[in-house]
Amino acid sequence: MIEEGVERRIAFRWAQPKRTYDVVIVGGGGHGLATAYYLAARHGISDVAVLEARYIGAGNSGRNTTIIRANYGVPEAVRFYGHSVDLYATLEDELECSFIHQAKGLIWLAHTETAMRAERARSLLNLACGIETVMITPQEAKGLCPQLDLSGGGRYPVLGASYHPRASTARHDRVVWGYAAAAMRRGVHVIQGTPVTGLLRDGDRVTGVETASGPIRARVVLSAVGGNVTALAGQAGVRLPIRTHPLQAFVTNGYAEDFGPILSDTELLCYASQTGRGQMLVGAEFDPQPSYSLRSSFSFLQSASAKIVHLLPFMRDLRILRQWSGICDISADFSPILGATGVDGFLVTTGWGTWGFKAIPAGGEAMAEVIATGRTPDLIAPFALDRFAADHLLADQGSTGTR
Amino acid sequence: MLWLPCSNCGRRPVEEFIFGGELRVPDEAIVDPAARDLDYVWMQDNPEGISTERWFHAAGCRRWLTVRRDTATDSDVA
Numbered sequence: 001m002i003e004e005g006v007e008r009r010i011a012f013r014w015a016q017p018k019r020t021y022d023v024v025i026v027g028g029g030g031h032g033l034a035t036a037y038y039l040a041a042r043h044g045i046s047d048v049a050v051l052e053a054r055y056i057g058a059g060n061s062g063r064n065t066t067i068i069r070a071n072y073g074v075p076e077a078v079r080f081y082g083h084s085v086d087l088y089a090t091l092e093d094e095l096e097c098s099f100i101h102q103a104k105g106l107i108w109l110a111h112t113e114t115a116m117r118a119e120r121a122r123s124l125l126n127l128a129c130g131i132e133t134v135m136i137t138p139q140e141a142k143g144l145c146p147q148l149d150l151s152g153g154g155r156y157p158v159l160g161a162s163y164h165p166r167a168s169t170a171r172h173d174r175v176v177w178g179y180a181a182a183a184m185r186r187g188v189h190v191i192q193g194t195p196v197t198g199l200l201r202d203g204d205r206v207t208g209v210e211t212a213s214g215p216i217r218a219r220v221v222l223s224a225v226g227g228n229v230t231a232l233a234g235q236a237g238v239r240l241p242i243r244t245h246p247l248q249a250f251v252t253n254g255y256a257e258d259f260g261p262i263l264s265d266t267e268l269l270c271y272a273s274q275t276g277r278g279q280m281l282v283g284a285e286f287d288p289q290p291s292y293s294l295r296s297s298f299s300f301l302q303s304a305s306a307k308i309v310h311l312l313p314f315m316r317d318l319r320i321l322r323q324w325s326g327i328c329d330i331s332a333d334f335s336p337i338l339g340a341t342g343v344d345g346f347l348v349t350t351g352w353g354t355w356g357f358k359a360i361p362a363g364g365e366a367m368a369e370v371i372a373t374g375r376t377p378d379l380i381a382p383f384a385l386d387r388f389a390a391d392h393l394l395a396d397q398g399s400t401g402t403r
Numbered sequence: 404m405l406w407l408p409c410s411n412c413g414r415r416p417v418e419e420f421i422f423g424g425e426l427r428v429p430d431e432a433i434v435d436p437a438a439r440d441l442d443y444v445w446m447q448d449n450p451e452g453i454s455t456e457r458w459f460h461a462a463g464c465r466r467w468l469t470v471r472r473d474t475a476t477d478s479d480v481a
Binding site: 244290295 | 404405421441442446448456
């Protein structure tokens, strides 16, 4: 039993890289480390190396806004994220690591009849798939979030909302560290400061990776890269329907009152929650143009803060403490791309866009099963790369909370 | 912040524009017509570096322009 809110030291056992592994995972973020953990814990495969260019969690696992939810808009995604929410519920005990997992509930506001129809459809689809998302009145939303201005600053009156009680937040970097430490305890090698510079090929097969400190051979190479996946997959001759866009967020100074739920708004494209430190965390849509630059912009602060103060007037009195950005792999249909690539020995877990953190346990568990058994579990079969050729897209832009 | 060179309006802030995607032509090296269509419709070069793109000057002259942009630094290239 882990006491919530108590942070214990996490013990890492760093290893020197070998020349050969059964499995090499490129990218030491949540998805890469979770896959390594489940390979060792569920399938007894611990001859695994996770290669990280900088430090673990340096990418989007340490830059996201930590929301865990399953209120998606296509059945395949509702089931997948629902399973991830279930795994998160017991993950602190499984990893023996507290990451301050807090149930908060998510209120998704609607200001127009069109948005009300979209939220009703979401609610019905979620309920049909066994995920609780219910419609609530403006007064019920006010009851859950007393700080909410139901007139939307006079401009965006609230007509109603969908409410997803199981939504939660967790401390993202401790999720990464928890998976890393649990994988290391089972013999997985996690190697930081080691950028992968290329893929080793033998004919059509991928047989390992090239790094600055020499080649490393492997039976299977999994790309769990965030941001630079197009270039890495291109080395295997795999083309991806992905554009890399920056996503920004900011936090304010501490807000002394309690702010219970996660408040989200698909029409204004912004959302807010309170961090464990009491700061108000605000995110909005990703930058419209693709870019690999991690530079934050003043125009993002202007537009996001203008939107959020319409809904939460108290935020006028707070100050912005810091802002940051991450580079997100936005897939063409706003759903992830998981599994086989058509190239032997090379798998991907990518297209995690702005929705990857909540999927870390389910994505890692499923990719471990693909690597260990060679079979793709039904849960992720719809998310295969070949869906674009088969014209079976999982278009779900409206559920990402972004544009 | 990114400013884009519009041939009608001069250098204008990116907020005035709508991103129209990579400027692409079907890859004639792909022989199979279905595979070529798949690549043209869905796949992206998504380079970290110089990208040639279409942009629509929505809040200006309302014309399309072609811009060369460095995606590593998010700045335009003359």
